[in-house]
Amino acid sequence: MRSLTVDSLNPAVRNVQYAVRGELAIKAEEYRVILKEKGQNSGLPFDRVISSNIGNPQQKGLDQPPITFNRQVAALMEWPQLMQLAPNAFPQDVIARAKELHDEIGSIGAYSHSQGVPLIRQHVAKFIQERDGHPSSPDNIFLTGGASAGVSLLISMLISEPHKSGVLIPIPQYPLYTATLVQFSGAAIPYHLDEAHEWSTSIDEIKAALKKAKEDGIDPKALVIINPGNPTGALLKEETQREVASLCAEHGLVLLADEVYQSNLHRAAEFPFTSFKKVVCDMGSPVPLVSFHSISKGVTGECGRRGGYFECHNIPDDVRAMMYKMVSVGLCPPLQGQIGVDCLVRPPKEGDESYALWKEETTRIHKVLAQRTKLMAERLNSLPGVSCVDSPGALYLYPKIMLPEKAIAAARTAGKEPDAFYALRLLDATGICVVPGSGFGQKEGEYHYRLTCLCPGVDEYVGKLEKFHREFCAKYQ
Ligand SMILES: Cc1ncc(COP(=O)(O)O)c(C=O)c1O
Structure with missing residues (x-):
């Protein structure tokens, strides 16, 4: 045996x-x-x-600590009877939010749409639209069990030829990328970040890495940017982002923009965050772009709930349909993670009862x-x-x-x-x-x-x- x-x-x-x-x-x-x-x-x-x-x-x-608003909404979604049993324990905006989500979702013990609850995807699209000043469609949003699940899906789909298809990754990188590439028999194409210049991203480095990969018989399929960086914390300048987008368009690379730390900015005036979605839209670039975000980082820090999303931009409909097919094999992302995403993209607004505490x-x-x-x-x-x-x-x-x-x-x-x-x-x-x-x-x-x-x-x-x-x-x- x-x-x-x-x-x-x-x-x-x-x-x-x-x-x-x-x-x-x-x-x-x-x-x-x-x-x-x-x-x-x-x-x-x-x-x-x-x-x-x-x-x-x-x-x-x-x-x-967890953000009180997020946990209150989560609590009411977990056990909606609390709305009647302890009506005074929750601010009105929390109750309104939970009712709205409950009307849409029903019990969080049920599977949702495989791409994520449609209403939450609408909220994500609105958040992106307001952040970037460019349209975003809920059809292009996939809610995920953390950004990791989205990255893994994309890499699994892009490696068409084992050990030949490659993905450009920054060095140093968050090891999710090397690990997932090994898992799906893809080739990592490393490009070094420049420590002497505050870990900046150098287009010449990327070009050199691309050239070497092609000489080695590797077919580069995608380029990963982590912005702000992990482990470096560096932010890309908009000019570099435009150069990256142009390079990807020129070489037919899918741009994978890992933006999970977009709200962890310590000196935002000097080092602001600009999404790749905004840059690509401003340029009118045709580059295929997938951008990732998560509830694990930022101020929410809800790593254990497993919530995140990715947005597809310039991705052909039939490719997106393949993504949908693959996520539906996994049925759906965790519902509490999806609710966490709703709170991430729709925090309390000025005038709401929860706003002062949230702020x-x-x-x-x-x-x-x-x-x-x-x-x-x-x-x-x-x-x-x-x-x-x-x-x-x-x-x-x-x-x-x-x-x-x-x-x-x-x-x-x-x-x-x-x-x-x-x-x-x-x-x-x-x-x-x-x-x-x-x-x-x-x-x-x-x-x-x-x-x-x-x-x-x-x-x-x-x-x-x-x-x-x-x-x-x-x-x-
Ligand atoms: C750059 C980067 N991307 C993705 C992730 C994964 O985040 P999530 O918990 O959303 O899967 C992390 C986690 O540390 C990260 O640092």
Whole structure:
């Protein structure tokens, strides 16, 4: 009888790597369990694990609260009887919203339209239209179980020839892209972002990557832009966006615009966000564009609800019909995620009962994140052997670390990438869990790590990082 072994599995699945929840995160989890079971007798040199590895704002130990309005609507959708049982517990605009959604959806225990609830798609289209000043149609919107589900769908559809069809991805990148490309046997075509210029996107780099891919017999099908960037936090200038759109049109590439951090802007006056939809429409470009958004980031931070959407622009009807066919195989995105999207695109307006609280909560979240990012960047930059671009957006910093030769040699002996070695020692010494740069991609001989700016107690936290860094460098000097 043939036995089930790892070697008998789809090799594409065996080869997938996803550093954000990789070795470091697994070890951090083990430490968390030890601390929970043994408390002060854990024998560990720290009393808590700090999850800096993932942009998961509501995770235990982090302090981003859910937006009250969103949770109130969710609660009433979950159990509509509450509207009668506790009418005074909810603001009028929440009750009105829940009634409107309930009239459309009925029980959230039922499957919805596979593309997402039509009324919610109308609201998404209106949000996009108001954001960009260009029309958007609910028929072009697909609600998804987080942006990841949409990215995965697009990549699965675009890889027409295994190991030959390629997708241009930024380096460093969010590993969803490399992982999904491996899963669907696509070729990653890396183009490097420019760290010396605040992680900007260089058209020459993209052109060089395209040329090399073609020489290697790869057929480039799409180009991914993450704006604002993960892990870099960088925002593209509009001029660069126009050049990217033109390049995609010239080479017949689908432009995949990952815009999940569009509202995480720390210095919006200097680094504003402009959607690719707006740029492409302003230009009147025919480039096929798919733009992704999510409830996981921004001020909502509802990662666990799995809500998001993508918008298709310049996508032929028959291709869109194929998308619909494929999403219908999965029946529908989670209903609470869809309701989360409705709250994302239709927050309380001035004059609504919930507005003041919503404004207070969202302002605080923006402010705290911007303060923490700035402070952490300043402190990291003052450390010897560390340089860090002060991210204008998203949830992360991505410092570069100059590691001593002896540390690199010790890492090689231990069979680890040098930055993974550094990150493991950091976790062992402080309980701080970060993701090594090797998980995002970096230039040969360079080392980075990504940490989120979501952790409270920045002073204590960065103090631990600083102490560790100095001791590590001294040890291997
Ligand atoms: C750039 C980027 N795109 C997509 C995602 C996935 O988000 P979601 O939770 O909506 O699937 C993330 C999550 O961290 C991300 O950083």
